[in-house]
Amino acid sequence: MVAVDGIELCTESFGDPSDPPVLLIMGTGASMLWWDEGFCRTLAEGGRFVIRYDHRDTGRSTTYEPGRPGYTGADLVGDAVRVLDAHELQAAHVVGVSAGGALAQLLALDHAESVLSLVLISTSSAVPGDRGLPSPTEEFMRFVSAAHVDWSDGESVIEHQVAYARVLAGGRRPFDEAAARALVRRDVERAHDFAAVRNHDSLPDGDLSHASLSSIAVPTLVIHGTADPMFPLRHGQALAEQISGARLLTLEDAGHGVERADRQTIAAAVLEHTSAGTAD
Template sequence: MNGVELCVDTFGSPADPAILLIHGGSASMDHWEPEFCERLAAGPRYVIRYDHRDTGRSTTYEPGAPKYTGEDLVADPIGILDALKIDKAHLVGLSMGGAIVLQLAVEHPDRVASITVSSTSPSGPSDPDLPPPSEKLSASFSDDTPIDWSDTEAALDRLIADDRLYAGSLPYDEPARRALYAQAFARSINPASATNHWSVAPGGSIRHRLTEIAVPALVLHGTEDPLFPPAHGEALAREIPNARVVLLEGAGHEIPRPTWDTAIPEILTITSTN
């Protein structure tokens, strides 16, 4: 598919409306937790999650040498729908996954039934019209200390420390998050390759085309998102016709478990349309 192999996992019946979950940069399907997927599948929905290139069991390249572009990452969801013989799906994306969803809604509207974007910006963290990342998070960007991928526990310590930087004030369940990262680490062909996403050239901004989106749209956004403060989500909701914004109180750059009782019903509602 598109010249690569992507690892895909599904929940529910193919006879039900399809929801394709697209996570953020460097994130494998493990970041869409099974319980989250199962609760959506109980909707009933046919829920699909997958490993991006360079994550999990999908095609992986040497760290620092990705043989694909940002446009290829956008094309992959269409390839998945083709492989599963799904004409149209509801798309749910977080962070980079949200940016992919927006691009698909603009460029492939015939394949999109609705969109839900979370922790997403209309243009990115450096847009002068929108608030910048928090000072604490911005300071972390200059830390170029390499991760020792050969030492699993040390690598997990670093991943958890970075993960905390993106969390809000809701209780942080470190044992659960560590178990999630450990599972993702164990499933990965090469965990270090996930960093390739940050060196892939992004596509051009499509902010000027958001008004073209004609499908039902939901914006979920943490009130304490340190990368994209809430104004980014509110801007999306203004610029996408008829979009709704739902702020997740206390959440950061994430859809953490304490917000699922809000987020999951909202996703089921937006995906009830055809």
């Protein structure tokens, strides 16, 4: 547990602290459990010191009353720095997925000294602007507009989260419902108050950067699935075009997030991307 600035953040590390550090930032509304433990250990076995953590209002970190978050989006960016400070790290390679990828971009813009490189997975530009990018798929929009969940009923929440995971998977590959259900149940049961994750949907921005992504100077790898229903592939392509020197890795038929079928591919890409300056 990291206790700083009046809050507590739950973190977990893997590997040797003397190895190059990799900070994993999950999407808002998602605890660190969505960074699969096996994925983290694969990175650690590849010679990286890996840190994952629970955002506020997820998992075991400080939780606020639903509908009354005592923080902003900018505070979530600052939390990444707080985690690094707690581990006595000046900087790390930063890997973010979904909204965690947006937080990673903002971290690189506002706290450039803390970022050695970026890996941005299933995400879009964190900087506002009229980019003419495609909207989420019709199936995704139907789900978010019609889904009903009783947040006071754990089983209702689990059913909702599993159904959401199915939609995010994109529909082009078999969906492992049993694995998704086991992860969701663990996530719900582990949280102080799982209903508080809804706070992430209405956070004020706070003092966020509006600098251009072209000002990001660290090596950047963008990873995006061709079947992502939340951010269709063009979002990843545009992101790679906006960040100077960024590379794009596409995952055929992959949906939104780090899917089991892609974990080894993504882990290998992260290890390769973060290998600059490390010993063989």
